[in-house]
Amino acid sequence: MYVTPEGAQFFVIDSHAHVWDARPENRRNYYGQTFIDTFWGAHVAMTPPNERWERERFDYYGAQAAARDLFEDGYCDMAVMLPVYLRDFYFNGFNTTALCATLKELCPDKVILNGRIDPREGQMGLDQLEQDFQKYRLQGVKLYAAEWNGSSRGYSLKDSIVAPYLEKCQRLGIRNIHIHKGPTTHPLDYDAYDVRDVCVVATDFPGLNFIIDHCGMPRIDDFCFVAAQEPNVYGGLALVASYIHARPKHFASMMSDLLFNVGPDRLLFGSDYAITSPKWIIEKFMEFEFDDETAREAGTQLTLDVKRKILGLNAAKLYGIYVPEDFAMAAE
Amino acid sequence: MSGVQADIAQGQASWAESSAREMEVRAAIAGVRDPEIDESVAALKFIVHVEVADDVASVSLRLPTFWCPANFVYLMAGEMRRSVLALPWVRTFELRLMDHFAADEINRAMSENLGFAKAFPLHAQDDLAALRRTFDGKAFLMRQGAVVSILRRRGMIDGSVVETTADAVDRMAAGDDELAAAWAAYREKWEAVGLALHAQGRIVIELDGAPVAAADLAVHLRRIRGVTTSATVNGEMCRMLMAARSGAGCGVHEGGGAAGAAAGVR
DSSP: OEEOTTOOEEOOEEEEEOOOBOOGGGBOSHHHHHHHHHHHHHHHHHSOGGGOOOHHHHHBOHHHHHHIIIIISSOOSEEEEOOBOOTTTBTTOSBOHHHHHHHHHHSTTTEEEOEEOOGGGHHHHHHHHHHHHHHHOOSEEEEETTOOBTTBOOOOTTSTTHHHHHHHHHHHTOOEEEEEOOTTOSSTTSOTTOOTTHHHHHHHOTTSEEEEGGGGTTOHHHHHHHHHHOTTEEEEOTTTTTHHHHOHHHHHHHHHHHHHHTOTTSEEOOOOBTSSOHHHHHHHHHHOOOOHHHHHHHTSOOOHHHHHIIIIIHHHHHHTOOOOGGGSOOOO | OOHHHHHHHHHHHHHHHHHHHHHHHHHHHHTOEETTTTEEHHHHTOEEEEEEETTEEEEEEEOSOTTSOHHHHHHHHHHHHHHHHTSTTOOEEEEEEESOTTHHHHHHHHHHTOOHHHHSTTTOSSOSHHHHHHHHHHHHHHHHHHHHHHHHHTTOOHHHHHHOBHHHHHHHHTTOHHHHHHHHHHHHTTGGGTOOOOTTSBSSBOTTSOBOOGGGHHHHHHHHHHHHHHHHHHHHHHHHHHHHHTTOOOOOOOOOOHHHHHHOOO
């Protein structure tokens, strides 16, 4: 919960958080090191100096620290865990459902534990999804389309292997599909970050919600186009929001384009924890206002109600979270 | 002159010569652009070292992360290769891509002049023509946006903006350095997207060459604005990660890069 100096209350859901293990003993190979190095680069690049972590802590922080950073210091009432396995890089996986579940055990009412699917795993993966669903009562799953898996460097949502997984999700009642693109997707000759394949699944599965992580960055322009067409496509603001300290003007341009094209009802706050942490992002976001020209371009100012939706109410709708009346819209 | 002195003199001469040649190589590649964000590799500080030994030119390239996309790296490296080999004295171009997941494949491709599909036989089916076209198209629109933005700032109303012809911009650009630079950058991109520039032809057009009507200008510019925002924020991400990778950390920074400066449509 965030409370303004005037006493207005905000229900906060961090829609993009992780608990990972990138300690040297868990790294299978050099890729494991370079992967966490890249995350560390983003942490250093975007975090205010007084909020930066020690490198060792960044490799592994565990559920206790995550609970403190998210729910005690970070204003979050709830957090959505998005697992990414990367077993080709880490012996026990990087940010597995099981590891994320340790945070859920610690804070059962605050953690929305999502699973993860990799459509390249065929029947084995479908069976695993069923087991994970039974065990964790999943409401959502994450797809990391750039994940290496054996000789494969990734997949497109247009690939025929994807639909059976989404059908299974639909059958089980898993409605929230988080999609993350990445640089190494097969085939390499295409634009690996291209988000336009989202149109195919969004149209074929109107009953599912597709949350595009990082609002499709680095293809935020194409994401705006896709989301404007497809009503069941949402923007996850992780990474976009992290620009707010080091590049506030660029944060404003992105938010302006997103609000104009996608609107305030389909954008979800995410900190990308632990690359960046919700505490300072939320504090800066609550202070943030558009200048007049940016507000005109966006079609709206960043009003308290727009912030309310982005910070929590939109995600609460997707995950069926009851939000007490104290946090309701101010009807400004 | 003793033998030793002659050796030293000769050494200094060849050092001076290779140093001059290094400058030539640096100049040749300075204008190569990252196709994804339409900024030069010099502005992005991707070049870490240039070395010349006789007729062999080596360029060391370090990108913001180990995981930067192989296809864009290949496009940039290929441009460098062409630019450097165009120098009359260069016989061999060597790329030393450092700390990158596809370094071996791309370095080899540059030495042996391999197409992209040959360089990545397991992971690519095609060369990069379609990818390049997509990003040439984005650069074309961004550069058009920069010109339009200047025209509007010079007081031109939308009805006149859409009717502006190439020779009208030529006339206006005489004595207007900002417009001249933006116009030159925009002109450069026409051929890449398969369009021909005519003196009497309109310059506010769609990628298929169709002129934009005054009533559609706002929507057209809105789209360009989105493309420009995207390229600009990606360029800033490169800069932030580059600074973090080189250990400089990263302070608050408000300036845009070349794409930001050219953006205009704000």
